[in-house]
Amino acid sequence: MHRRTPSPVAYIGxxxxxxxxxxxxxENGMAHYIxxxxxxxxxxxxxRQIIHSIEGIGGEINAYTTKEETTFYAAILAEHxxxxxxxxxxxxxxxxxxxxxTDKERMVILDEIESYNDSPSELIYDDFESLVFxxxxxxxxxxxxxxxxxxxxxxxxxxxxxxxxHYRPERMVVFCQGNVSPEKIFRLAEKEFGALSPIESPENPxxxxxxxxxxxxxxxxxxxxxxxxxxGGKAYPLGHENQxxxxxxxxILGGGSLNSRLNLSLRESRGLVYTVESTYTPLSDTGYxxxxxxxxxxxxxxxLDLVQRELSKLxxxxxxxxxxxxxLEQLRGQLAISAQNQENSALAMAKxxxxxxxxxxxxxxxxxxEKTSPxxxxxxxxxxxxxxxxxxxxxx
Numbered sequence: 001m002h003r004r005t006p007s008p009v010a011y012i013g014x015x016x017x018x019x020x021x022x023x024x025x026x027e028n029g030m031a032h033y034i035x036x037x038x039x040x041x042x043x044x045x046x047x048r049q050i051i052h053s054i055e056g057i058g059g060e061i062n063a064y065t066t067k068e069e070t071t072f073y074a075a076i077l078a079e080h081x082x083x084x085x086x087x088x089x090x091x092x093x094x095x096x097x098x099x100x101x102t103d104k105e106r107m108v109i110l111d112e113i114e115s116y117n118d119s120p121s122e123l124i125y126d127d128f129e130s131l132v133f134x135x136x137x138x139x140x141x142x143x144x145x146x147x148x149x150x151x152x153x154x155x156x157x158x159x160x161x162x163x164x165x166h167y168r169p170e171r172m173v174v175f176c177q178g179n180v181s182p183e184k185i186f187r188l189a190e191k192e193f194g195a196l197s198p199i200e201s202p203e204n205p206x207x208x209x210x211x212x213x214x215x216x217x218x219x220x221x222x223x224x225x226x227x228x229x230x231x232g233g234k235a236y237p238l239g240h241e242n243q244x245x246x247x248x249x250x251x252i253l254g255g256g257s258l259n260s261r262l263n264l265s266l267r268e269s270r271g272l273v274y275t276v277e278s279t280y281t282p283l284s285d286t287g288y289x290x291x292x293x294x295x296x297x298x299x300x301x302x303x304l305d306l307v308q309r310e311l312s313k314l315x316x317x318x319x320x321x322x323x324x325x326x327x328l329e330q331l332r333g334q335l336a337i338s339a340q341n342q343e344n345s346a347l348a349m350a351k352x353x354x355x356x357x358x359x360x361x362x363x364x365x366x367x368x369x370e371k372t373s374p375x376x377x378x379x380x381x382x383x384x385x386x387x388x389x390x391x392x393x394x395x396x
Contacts, residue, residue, distance in 0.1 A: 001355040002185040003177045003346070010178025011346035012081050012185075013073025014088055017171035017354055021069045021137045021207055027162070029144015032065040034159050036109060038072070039063070040101035043094040047101060050350030053087050057329070061088075063132055065142055067129075068284055069351065076341065078178045084172070084215035089192035097156035106153045113143045117308050120228045121275070121394050123135050124292065128230045128393045131218050132288050132312070136210035170195040175350035177342055209285045212391075222395040227300045230248070231307055232290030233389035236257065238282045244369045246280055246289070247378045252327050252377075253310065254291055254317075262291065262311045270306070272299045284355060289384060297396070304392075311385040328370055337364045 016339040019031045039061075054061040059076035062082075064325070072091060074084045103282045118125055126141045134137040144152070152158055214233050236243050254262035254277050262276045276293040295303045309360040317328075339345055349359040 001173060001359055002180070002351055003247050003349055003359065004179065004182060005177055005178055005342065007342060008078055008315060009075055009342065010078040010081050010176060010180055011073060011075050011343055012084055012088075012176040012178070013071060013174075013346075013350070014092060014174045015069055015071045015175060015350040015354055016071055016092075016167055016345075017074075018166035019065055019069050020057050020140050020142045022166050023137055024111060025137075025140065027139045027152050027158075028148040028168045029142070030124045030148075030159060030162050031070050031166075031197065032142050032144060033106075033109065033149065034067045034095075035070050035072070035157070036062045036105045037097055037102045037159065038095040040105055041096045041098055042090045043096060043119055044090060050087065050091065056082065057083070059084065065135075067138055067142065069354070071347065071350070073175075078180050080346060081176060081178070081180050081185070082100045085176075085188050085192055085348040088310055090345060092163075093193075093196075095160070095163075097159055099156065099165070102153055106149055107265040109143060109149060110146060113146070116143060120222060120224050121292070121294065124228050124393060125290075127218070127220065128232065129288070130390070131215070132212060132233065132391050132395055133210045133286075134215065137207060137212055138283070140225060142375065158224075168198060169193065170198060171354075172196075173350050173354045175346055175353070177346035177349065200364040209244070212285060217392045219394045219396055225394055227297050227306065228292075228298065229393040230290050230389075230393045231304070231390060231393050232279075232288055233384070235280055235287040235289040235384055236282060237285050237287050240282070240287075241386070242280055242376075242380050242383075245376050246282075246384065247371045248327060248369055248372055248382055249314070249330060249377050250278050250280040250289060251331055251334070255334075257330065259330075262293075262307065262314075265306050265310055266295075266303055270302075272296075272303050272306075276307075300394075300396075310379075314377070314381035315385055316372040323375060324372070324374050324377065328372075331369065332366055335366055 023030050025266060039050055045053065054074055057076060057080050059074050059080065061074040072088050074088065076084050103335065130139045171191070174193060211249045236246050240268050252261060254260045266273045266276045273293045273295050278281045278288045278289065278291045282286055293303055352359045
């Protein structure tokens with residue numbers, strides 16, 4: 001997929017529909033481990049050569065792993081797209097996993113795990129997913145554990161076999177955004193990946209849609225000055241007819257703006273928190289929403305009551321037409337500004353193609369959201385924010 005822009009900087013890469021969800025418990029962390037280790041050497045380039053190939057032309061190469069995707073990409077001057085895509089393809093198709101290199105990278109990942117454990121505001125998202133997706137591979141942490149990392153790094157054939165199974169052409173999207181002709185990008189993609197064919201080995205069984213568990217509350221003892229809390233529950237998957245309405249509703253409740261309902265109630269009016277935010281995360285066949293905040297222990301009960309009160313307001317009566325129009329105008333500006341971030345735009349384009357085989361512009365997306373009525377928001381709020389769909393996680 002390619003989107004031509006006038007910028008001299010191009011973002012080019014490959015998104016693979018394989019992530020933590022595709023792992024078995026004993027191989028937890030495999031997708032993230034692979035993301036790290038393909039940078040450590042290929043059949044033709046050492047780790048240092050990979051770094052210098054991109055950094056030496058002023059570019060930046062990066063990668064990340066989610067529950068359902070692994071993405072490799074770079075920001076470079078548009079004139080270097082051929083060199084860059086060739087290197088990324090080599091990393092994906094010809095990694096070597098030399099033990100002396102991967103052992104070093106395993107230590108880096110262990111440090112990453114410890115760093116993550118030291119950040120309760122990040123760790124709580126993993127623990128919340130573990131709560132709401134209990135019994136599913138979606139509950140597994142992206143980084144894995146010390147035990148599973150030892151297991152998956154024990155021999156190079158292990159990650160190579162995992163890649164052969166999950167890095168299939170039908171689950172890969174080559175993407176580019178920048179001032180390059182579409183014909184050139186398609187030609188380069190065909191050159192690098194055209195020889196790939198579907199693997200003939202038996203498919204892994206499809207991951208079942210996770211059932212949300214009966215346990216609705218968990219609490220962990222942490223050595224933190226504040227109480228960190230998260231409240232949320234199940235939500236709509238990617239492509240659901242209510243996905244865009246939920247996106248707007250989440251923005252109203254506790255999106256990234258200071259005038260969100262939660263921020264005005266907990267921070268601006270009462271000074272109870274430094275940060276309060278809500279998030280909606282749609283996945284391929286499920287999804288979840290959550291509200292995160294941190295406060296002094298003596299303020300926890302009041303803060304929880306205020307969060308639940310804001311959720312109740314959205315369920316008790318429809319918003320006015322004027323209020324919805326204001327929310328839409330705010331969202332229109334946010335989408336327009338976000339679209340100016342070429343990196344985020346390229347990655348969003350790739351994900352849209354991976355799951356929907358299309359990549360609408362932000363104006364097209366907003367045109368659909370703009371049709372959302374107060375009654376639709378009211379219905380979604382009652383469906384998603386109902387008390388039966390409240391899961392609570394706390395660090396105390």
